[in-house]
Amino acid sequence: AQSVTQPDIHITVSEGASLELRCNYSYGATPYLFWYVQSPGQGLQLLLKYFSGDTLVQGIKGFEAEFKRSQSSFNLRKPSVHWSDAAEYFCAVGALGAGNKLTFGGGTRVLVKP
C-alpha cells in the first residue's frame, strides 16, 4: 500500500528566508505526486504536481519541487517566504488511472516570523 511521510510537523521560518518541506513516499508503481496548501478552515489548493519528465517542477506562488526516485522523495522549496505562505502543506501520492484517489502525508504547518 502506498504511504506518504512528511517528517516535519511544524516549521518556523523568517519572512524572506528559504523554505524546504520534506516528503517521502512509498509506492509500488510510478507515482503521481502532488503538493497542496490549506489555509485554516479552507479546502486544498494545488501548488504543483509531478507525473513524468523533468524532475524539477515549478508551481504557483513561487514554489518548486524536485522528484528524486532514488530517494523516494518529492521535497517542496521556496527561495523567499512571504508572510502569506503561513499555512498547512500536504504532500500526496496518487496512481495513474485511479482517478486521483490520493494518499496524503500528515502535513507540515508553516509559521512565518516577521
Add this chain to the structure above:
Amino acid sequence: GAVVSQHPSWVICKSGTSVKIECRSLDFQATTMFWYRQFPKQSLMLMATSNEGSKATYEQGVEKDKFLINHASLTLSTLTVTSAHPEDSSFYICSAPAGSPNTEAFFGQGTRLTVV
C-alpha cells in the same frame, strides 16, 4: 481550472440527527468523486469513492450505513452523515478528478460539521 463546490461550508446539528453534504462539479462532469475526512490538526483520510450510477466504495473502517453516499448525476455527489454523534464532528472535503486523463484532483472548500 475546474471548480468543485461543496455545500454547506459549515453546519451544526444535534446528536442523533442526519446531515447531508453536497459536492458539485460546476464546469465538468465527474463519474467519480472522493470523500475525505480531516480531524483537527490531522491529515486527510479517504473515506470513500463515489461512483456515478453505482454503489460507493468505502475504505476499510468506514461505516457505510453511517456515511451514505449517493452519486445521482455526473455533477453531484452527496454524503449523508446519519444519526450523527459528537465524534463525527470533523472537516469533510470532496474532490473530483478532471483533465485528461483525470490527472488532477480538484477539491471543494470543505464542510465543517459540528455535532452537539
